[in-house]
Amino acid sequence: MPKPGQKTVTMSGAPLKTLEAKYEEEKKVRPNLSFAAFVTESALMELERRDMLKEAQLISLVAYTDDTAILKDARKGNKFFEVQIRNKKLKCLTDNDFDCVHVGFALALPQVRKALAND
Structure with missing residues (x-):
């Protein structure tokens, strides 16, 4: 019986x-998990x-240079967002954030992934 504020989930078959x-793969890296x-x-x-995918539908790549992606966000009135690559990290200069939807979108771009691999 679960404690208050907890739920028990039962699963079987292929998903389980x-x-x-x-x-088992993750436990090799994190034995205490x-x-x-x-x-x-x-x-x-x-x-x-899933949330990121919903939001990303309204973001588009406008331009890309060696270390910067310029994105347009329709959710924010078609405002432009600059995501920059520095020391193998992405930062949204517009939001001043390392973990916003624009960084996530940029990380999904093949040219950004390639630049991160070569940096």
Whole structure:
């Protein structure tokens, strides 16, 4: 019986086997990770990914140089956002943030990933 503020989830079949296999891989890197913590982390990351995909539909690449992506965000009145690569990290100069939707969008661009790999 779960404690107040907790829920129990039951799963079986292929989804469970997939999660267990991924958990075993992750546990090699993080031996103290529990299966419950792994599943919780995975679910939260998936929710974040879905939110990012929804928001990214309204963002477009306007220009790209060796270390800068200029993005246009329709959600923000077609305002331009500058995401810069420095020391293998991305920073949205407009938002002054290392972890905003513009950084996530830029990270998904092949030319940015290539620049990060070569930097």
